[in-house]
Amino acid sequence: MQTEIAFSELEQWIKKHMDSSFEEIKPQAISFRNKFQLIINSIKMMGKQLGEAQIKEDQVAQQFIPVINDAKNTLLTTIHRETSDKLMEINTFEDLLALRDRAKSLLTRLGETGGSHSRTIHSFFAKYAKVLKLELGILDKELKRINELIDDYDEKTSMFVDCKQRIAKVSSALNVEREFLMKQNEIRDELGLLTNKKAELERKIEDYKRTERYNQYLKDKEVMEGAGNAINNILSELNAAFSRISRPLSKYSYELGLDKESNILMQSVMESPANLMADDKANNIMEILNKVKDAMQKGRIVTKNPERDVENINTLANNLHDYVKQYMDYHSNMQELRNKTSVIDNELERMYEELRKIRDYMQHKESSLNDYNQRVTNAKVTIKDELKKIVEIIESATMNKVTITI
Known part of the structure; x- marks a missing residue:
């Protein structure tokens, strides 16, 4: 029975x-x-x-x-x-x-x-x-x-007293199970809303990228990239040109000396040619180059290969203003495009930031859902184990088979 x-x-x-x-x-x-x-x-x-x-x-x-x-x-x-x-x-x-x-x-x-x-x-x-x-x-x-x-x-x-303690554990586990099942449902509802919101925002971004305005933005970015590469090439060529005349410049500075202002300017340009990019600075550099060339031609400073050094100085002096003009043109163009594209950059950044927040929040909710799943699983295990033990106790005490239903 x-x-x-x-x-x-x-x-x-x-x-x-x-x-x-x-x-x-x-x-x-x-x-x-x-x-x-x-x-x-x-x-x-x-x-x-x-x-x-x-x-x-x-x-x-x-x-x-x-x-x-x-x-x-x-x-x-x-x-x-x-x-x-x-x-x-x-x-x-x-x-x-x-x-x-x-x-x-x-x-x-x-x-x-x-x-x-x-x-x-x-x-x-x-x-x-x-x-x-x-x-x-x-x-x-x-x-x-x-x-x-x-x-x-x-x-x-005493076995029935033990049963009462186990009943309390089952009751507690049932409460936990109910609580976290309810929380799971709440999170699933939230995740559903967030999924829809994410999909809507992703569609909005894709629609935005199909506009003529965005296509022009990509073209402007491409032009900016080209201008940036051109500027880097100019600076690289200037850096190489100054490196080729570094020995006569050093000798002039060491043996004849530059005034403080010229010395600071030359060191700054040697460290980074971008510091040259202004007409007045180019004129000052031209004066320094002419002084160095004149000193070499008059034998006031001696280098290992003076003809080549003079030629390098002349080449740099002849092209210096062109370098500056090209740099300034590219830089001005880049600045204009940067101002133009920054509006779209900001709009895209705002949408992507919102999308990132949604994804992060969804990840947080999914983590909570996994945690709640584990809690529910643990509660179910507790309920199963404790009920099994209660059944064993009752059957041992009464010598009858029992089934406990929840």
Whole structure:
């Protein structure tokens, strides 16, 4: 026979079986309560009689009577405190535990009080001391029996307690599963919207690239690239030309010297020919070149191959203004095209930046979706494993096959 249990009713089902287990021991628990009540009644009766008992003056010296009465009153106070409350009825296992604790308290308190005044009570109230000792001895034996009963019950129902803990884990995992399944759906909806937005923006970019304006933009970019290459060639040729006359320039600077301003200008141009690109600077360089050539022709400075050096200086001097003019023309054209194309650059950059943000956000959402998938998977594994263990526990306890449905 196989029993099917809905998970929502599982705790109630376990409670029912635990209650059933308690019903088996309930008669013994009630029997203990009744015996405990008899013991309490007996102790209360003994206490009443003890309270009425008087010490005869011929039994003890007068000065000891207050001490003896103090011992008696202390014991009577403890008896009253421990026996005055009515015993609860036994309806649940918790009632049994409370009753057991009540009995332990009575046994401990009266034992401690009686023990601390043992000699006095036994010497002057021996009859009552014997009754108290007898009743406490009976209670001690009954407590041992009831503790055994409680231990047996705990052992028998401990597996159900374990089930309750596992039920809590399953409930928690179910909540996690529901929460992250809902979040998954929300993210999928967001990803759907983002996918549409991305596709729309990509179409917008493609449409933009099919316009005549964009075609002109590409042509302008191509012209700019050509102008940039031409400028680089000019600077490369200038750099080579200055390198070819570096020796006579160095000799002139070292042996005859340049004024500070000319020296700074020449060093700047030698480091980067782009620093030459202005007519006034070209004129200043021409003056320096003429001075160097004149010094060589007059023999004021001597180089290894003066004819070649003079020829190189003449070649550079003859072409210098052309280099500057070409550079400035290309540079001006590039600047004009750069201003023209920058508008489209900015528009494209804005669209591509927006597209990048969408893609990044989609990637973030997809990462979250993967994380939620893992959480849901982990929750499902927990649910499966814990339910399997609960089934094993219940089947072991009841010797019946069970199925738990969610």
